[in-house]
Amino acid sequence: MTNELVYGAYILIWPAITLVVLGVICGAVARDVRKAKKADEDLI
Amino acid sequence: MNDTGFTQFSTITVLLLLAAFYGGTYLLTLLIRKDREDTSGFMVAGHHVGFGMGAASMTATWIWAASFYAAATSGYTYGVSGPIHYGLWGALMILFIYPFGRRFRKLAPNGHTLGELIHARHGASSQLILAGSNILGSVISLMVNFTAAGALVSVLSPLSFETGVIVAGIGVLAYTLTSGFRASVFTDFAQLVALMAIAIIIIPAVLFSAGGTGVMVEGLSRMTDEQASLFSVDAIMNQGAPFFVAVLAYAIGNQTISQRLFAVREKHIKSTFVTATIGYGAIVIGLGMIGLMALSVGMEPIDGNMNNLIPQMVSTYLSPFFVALFFVLVIGSLSSTADSDLSALSTIMMADVYGKNIARNNPNPKVMMLVGRITMIVATVAGLVFASFSLDILVMLVFVGALWGAIVFPVIVSCYWERVTNAAFTWSVVVAMALFCVARFELLEMTGLTVLTFEALASVGGAVVIGMMVFGFLGKTVGLAAGLLTLIAMLVFATGFLRDYMVLVASLTAYGASALVCTVMSLASNERFDFDLIKQRVGDYDGGAVDDDSAMIPEGAK
Numbered sequence: 001m002t003n004e005l006v007y008g009a010y011i012l013i014w015p016a017i018t019l020v021v022l023g024v025i026c027g028a029v030a031r032d033v034r035k036a037k038k039a040d041e042d043l044i
Numbered sequence: 045m046n047d048t049g050f051t052q053f054s055t056i057t058v059l060l061l062l063a064a065f066y067g068g069t070y071l072l073t074l075l076i077r078k079d080r081e082d083t084s085g086f087m088v089a090g091h092h093v094g095f096g097m098g099a100a101s102m103t104a105t106w107i108w109a110a111s112f113y114a115a116a117t118s119g120y121t122y123g124v125s126g127p128i129h130y131g132l133w134g135a136l137m138i139l140f141i142y143p144f145g146r147r148f149r150k151l152a153p154n155g156h157t158l159g160e161l162i163h164a165r166h167g168a169s170s171q172l173i174l175a176g177s178n179i180l181g182s183v184i185s186l187m188v189n190f191t192a193a194g195a196l197v198s199v200l201s202p203l204s205f206e207t208g209v210i211v212a213g214i215g216v217l218a219y220t221l222t223s224g225f226r227a228s229v230f231t232d233f234a235q236l237v238a239l240m241a242i243a244i245i246i247i248p249a250v251l252f253s254a255g256g257t258g259v260m261v262e263g264l265s266r267m268t269d270e271q272a273s274l275f276s277v278d279a280i281m282n283q284g285a286p287f288f289v290a291v292l293a294y295a296i297g298n299q300t301i302s303q304r305l306f307a308v309r310e311k312h313i314k315s316t317f318v319t320a321t322i323g324y325g326a327i328v329i330g331l332g333m334i335g336l337m338a339l340s341v342g343m344e345p346i347d348g349n350m351n352n353l354i355p356q357m358v359s360t361y362l363s364p365f366f367v368a369l370f371f372v373l374v375i376g377s378l379s380s381t382a383d384s385d386l387s388a389l390s391t392i393m394m395a396d397v398y399g400k401n402i403a404r405n406n407p408n409p410k411v412m413m414l415v416g417r418i419t420m421i422v423a424t425v426a427g428l429v430f431a432s433f434s435l436d437i438l439v440m441l442v443f444v445g446a447l448w449g450a451i452v453f454p455v456i457v458s459c460y461w462e463r464v465t466n467a468a469f470t471w472s473v474v475v476a477m478a479l480f481c482v483a484r485f486e487l488l489e490m491t492g493l494t495v496l497t498f499e500a501l502a503s504v505g506g507a508v509v510i511g512m513m514v515f516g517f518l519g520k521t522v523g524l525a526a527g528l529l530t531l532i533a534m535l536v537f538a539t540g541f542l543r544d545y546m547v548l549v550a551s552l553t554a555y556g557a558s559a560l561v562c563t564v565m566s567l568a569s570n571e572r573f574d575f576d577l578i579k580q581r582v583g584d585y586d587g588g589a590v591d592d593d594s595a596m597i598p599e600g601a602k
């Protein structure tokens with residue numbers, strides 16, 4: 001059972017980290033979009 | 045599923061998926077299109093890409109189609125530690141370059157390519173060595189990505205390999221041609237969101253559909269001791285070590301990375317590259333786990349082709365809907381890298397070739413834009429032709445990898461040490477490449493004093509790799525100490541042992557020889573370069589012609 005948990009965690013930790021990074025990137029882009037709109041500038 | 049073991053889509057379904065992907069991407073670029081693009085926007089998005097877009101773009105660019113296949117192959121071949129030994133070192137390529145990137149940016153705040161910086165520092169020969177290695181790398185990358193598109197389309201549908209190659213080539217060119225790097229970065233964000241979302245869904249889906257963690261643990265008994273170990277020496281020596289050696293070389297040799305170092309807002313370089321490191325590592329290692337799962341359940345790759353592992357696992361355990369998601373995942377990853385390669389190639393031709401060598405600091409921005417767009421078209425055609433021929437690129441890859449290894453020390457040291465000369469840069473690369481060829485192809489009998497000499501050079505190379513990495517983060521004193529300790533350790537423990545891994549010896553020789561030649565020639569020179577000159581020599585091309593001024597021409601170019 002412990003082995004299963006460890007092995008499962010070893011495989012599933014990567015999509016979990018991916019999810020966190022996705023959240024960070026989307027949050028940062030949303031902030032940039034708001035800032036660009038406020039300053040009437042191009043996002044990129 | 046067809047008799048080969050893959051889910052088969054109809055021609056219409058695949059064409060619709062491709063049309064939706066490339067059509068949607070093209071429509072996205074209309075949101076940022078300008079009536080009149082300027083060269084700075086076309087090459088580096090005006091140097092003010094934000095953190096989110098920058099991190100997304102760097103991650104998406106560094107993940108190419110081969111990343112998934114190679115990570116899964118590594119998991120299948122080396123077992124538990126395999127995906128890490130592929131994904132971790134690939135991720136560190138992004139991480140270890142950013143301290144040097146900040147230095148590049150400080151020296152040339154208005155730069156577009158690393159070649160421009162080297163031109164300002166040394167002159168044309170050093171710059172063209174760097175630009176040439178960048179061009180080769182990007183053309184190979186384009187070819188590999190278009191090949192992956194053709195292979196995927198031909199495996200999952202009745203369409204031919206050539207159809208997949210052509211659709212990918214035209215699709216990528218269509219959305220990149222008008223806005224260049226701006227389009228590349230903007231679409232990278234959308235492609236990465238899709239790519240990450242699909243990876244987050246597919247990895248657990250395959251795990252649980254294949255029987256869950258219980259089946260995977262049972263599968264451990266099917267593995268060899270090396271495969272079941274997280275600290276497999278086999279995986280370290282054959283997968284990890286060659287990748288570790290290439291960490292700085294790939295980053296320095298790749299214009300797609302330096303372009304982003306010049307494009308992201310200076311204060312966001314660190315956060316952007318650290319986030320991209322984590323994102324890349326998580327996605328690639330995660331998808332590599334599918335290879336480990338294939339090994340655990342005892343799956344044999346169809347036709348013995350390891351590239352079939354992921355499509356096979358997805359086709360076997362998941363519904364066609366997931367296979368369609370996987371299709372989008374691969375098309376997204378290869379397209380994001382291919383558009384970055386097109387932008388990189390066009391920027392090199394615009395800035396390094398036209399701007400610095402043909403127009404000689406008097407470029408016409410309109411001609412420059414034309415050069416960039418023509419380069420994209422020519423590069424796409426070249427990529428399509430090479431991909432259609434299914435060329436064996438191994439030899440090319442070997443040389444490009446060695447060239448990148450040979451230029452690491454001269455490029456980095458040229459940005460910190462005022463004594464490095466153009467001759468030291470050029471000759472260090474030439475000598476390193478010659479010695480690399482001797483070791484790689486064993487042109488001399490590798491016995492006795494000869495092999496010992498190469499092991500000693502490789503030990504210097506190992507010291508350079510470690511020393512440079514430490515230097516980037518912790519400065520000169522700690523870097524030198526780390527390099528010295530590595531050299532001693534390698535001379536004591538690696539001589540007599542490294543000769544069993546001649547590919548590794550050859551790679552390390554390229555680093556070691558170039559470092560030795562560059563250092564000796566620099567110490568013998570009287571040159572003391574003023575680094576402030578780089579800022580003056582590397583400028584914006586949109587503000588009109590640069591006045592003729594002898595200070596603008598580096599000594600090496602006179």
